[in-house]
Amino acid sequence: MSHLMNEDLARAQMAARLGEAQQLRVAGNLARARRLSRKAERAAQQARLALARAL
Structure with a gap:
């Protein structure tokens, strides 16, 4: 759940x-704006990795 x-x-x-x-x-x-966009891309990648690990 976490x-x-x-x-x-x-x-x-x-x-x-x-x-x-x-x-x-x-x-x-x-x-x-470019820096923040890159941070958002990294956050999305980390979320995908966390989801993959959880499965």
């Missing part, structure tokens, strides 16, 4: 970072 909570947390963090990245792109801050 792996589901970890997955939900990773998804929430990823969604928040993607939202921040989108807002920053609109504001023209592309360098920070």
